[in-house]
Amino acid sequence: MTDIEALKAGLLELSDEDLGKLLRELAASGAALPALPREEPRDALDQRRFAGGLFCPWCSSTAVSRFGRQKNGAQRYRCRECGRTFGAATRTVLGRGRRKNLGKLEAYVHCMCERKSLRESARICSISLSTAFAWRHRILDALAATLENAVLTGVVEVDQVLFDLSFKGSPVPEALAGRDARKAADTRVCVPVAVSRSGAFAGRVSNLGAPQARDVARVMEGRVAEGATLTSPDPGLLAGAAEGKHRIVRARAEGASRGGCSTERVRAFEKSLKDFVNGRLHGVATKYLNNYVAWNGFLESCGERKDLFEKMLLGIAETAVTATDAHSVGAREAVPLLSPEQKSLLRDLLEGMSQVGKKAPSNGSSGIRQE
16 A cells, blocks of 8 residues: 555544544645545435435425435435435535535635635635635525524614625626716615624625615514614614514714613624625625625624534535525626615616716626636
8 A cells, every 4th residue: 555545544534523623724724635535424414414304405395205325325315295306415515526525625614714715715625716616605605594594682783884886707787887987876785784792693785875774674674583672873774674573772972981782793793894895805796795794794703613613614515405506606696686676776777877888998807706
């Protein structure tokens, strides 16, 4: 047996905990990982993914029965509702590539918890840039869907963050091709955010320009527990949001020691989100902004419990249902507005601006979608 074969055999004998620790240390050092297959006990993924009971990843039905095994011994299942067959890895981030890429996924999740760029993550995990991009958004789609189930309780601080409308990595629409055209109207997108004292959060793109109370209410709908206390640096954001189910308390004036509720947490959340999106990542395409809100909020809520949250993110990446593939990631709508009125406003904005900038040269770009 050669030294390389002996090393490979030794690595495959490590426990999940020891190998995960080694992979994290290698990722932290910036070393590129070898293309090492990662084996695990038969049906181990089944036990994790279906811990709460069998379900169909295609239609969510629980009318599921066993349907033989694959050549590698993995259990197959069949849904009695939709008739489709599936395995424990079906519609997960890795899917059919799970067996050979599990080790790389563990390292990739660690890179995400360290907020590393796509190129850093691709180099460290020995994967292509396009694979790193697809994995990032498949994981973030699953994370965002999981976080949608979190309900904010207690004191909830509410505010809004504005970002420039961005088509980073994609061709700029003709209507926005000229600099003068882009200055002709407010092309900022608003992200209302809510943060509880426990660290739970809610936030997503809602509208163009400054928000109205109904925009904030749409983001908070179903996310704030009845009886919770709401406070905001801008009281107008809460008008109509309570609907008699929440208590509204005025925000404490900056520097005041008494009276009102502090809004330090939501302001810190806003700062970290801006630093992450505009600083660390040098801006992101608006179509992906919701994913970055979820990513940053998840990391901010972990505090000093990074190892625990890394395991949680890996569990989501391994077991959560994701319908996202490389094509659907890039094909999503350019501005994920919540209301029909806002979508109509965006169409009118682009049509109106096209008259201003139609003679300006296009500065669109193509190729790999950055961030």
